[in-house]
Amino acid sequence: MNKEVLRSLFLEKRQTLTQEEFERRNELLLTNCASFLERHKQVIHCHLFLPITKYREPNTWPLFNRLRQSDRHKVYLSKTLFKRKLLRHFLINRNTELETSKLGIPEPVNAQEVIPQVLDLIFVPLISCDAAGNRIGYGAGLYDRFLTEVRKDCLKVGIGITSTLDNIDYNNEFDIPLDYYISHLGIDHFS
Template structure:
């Protein structure tokens, strides 16, 4: 399927999820994170969900990371093409943007090259680790700023598509994708 068709399909599927089911699925995904071979790392980047788009609630994953004394970094949109990344601390204050994205107001910035693991929001992914988001390219540009060995973990409410037909050379594949039912592992070049 083409990206535009997948975006439409998965936006519709997501809109049919009840708040109770979203909570249950978010907890299942958070519990699966514990099984990944990522715990020797220190710097974990994670998105904060856009509630109106019924994105996975990452609060459980954040609690697990903080419980393991990991450095948790959250993004902030600073332009139409760029993200900035902030260390989550007890003093971090948040605001909600006009797009309903929760973001840190300010704080300690962390350069992308310092990151070890990145949890990535997505709408759909395929069986070889390609993913699609909303089509703005924020995460592809961000991932290009990271080290080549950064671990990329997608979080999805739905299982893998067979194939995304129109993958481009700028699309960066995942190492893992966690759904409420299964954890996918992908070989990356």
């Protein structure tokens, strides 16, 4: 199956989860994210995404609030420039205001812009990924472009509420594989 078919299939599957099952998976996912951060003490600068609720993305608000209040971590969010097909990145502090964009994405209003090379870890939104870390995103290529701008040692960590696939056959030269995938089922490391 190609990525378009898989994207459609998994988005539909995510929408059919009961609210109880979605919340159960999300809670396990957040526990696994916290465990991951504890095991990777070198990580300070964490880029995160906040959920687009209409796509039923994982609820990352509790993780965001934890990172935002942390004395050890710094958290970053992006603004999406769809016409230019790129993301701009911002350091978030306790006073940063957020507003929801026309596309339903919570974004920073009064924050300091940063270059991607400061980041130690990027939590990557996705629909699913395979056992080699190849991900199925939303098809705009925003994160593929973003991931080319970070340091080589920056950890690329997908987070989702689906299990991994065996193999995605239709990758192209612009696809950048993940280092890890965190879900309700645990933490997968890709070599």
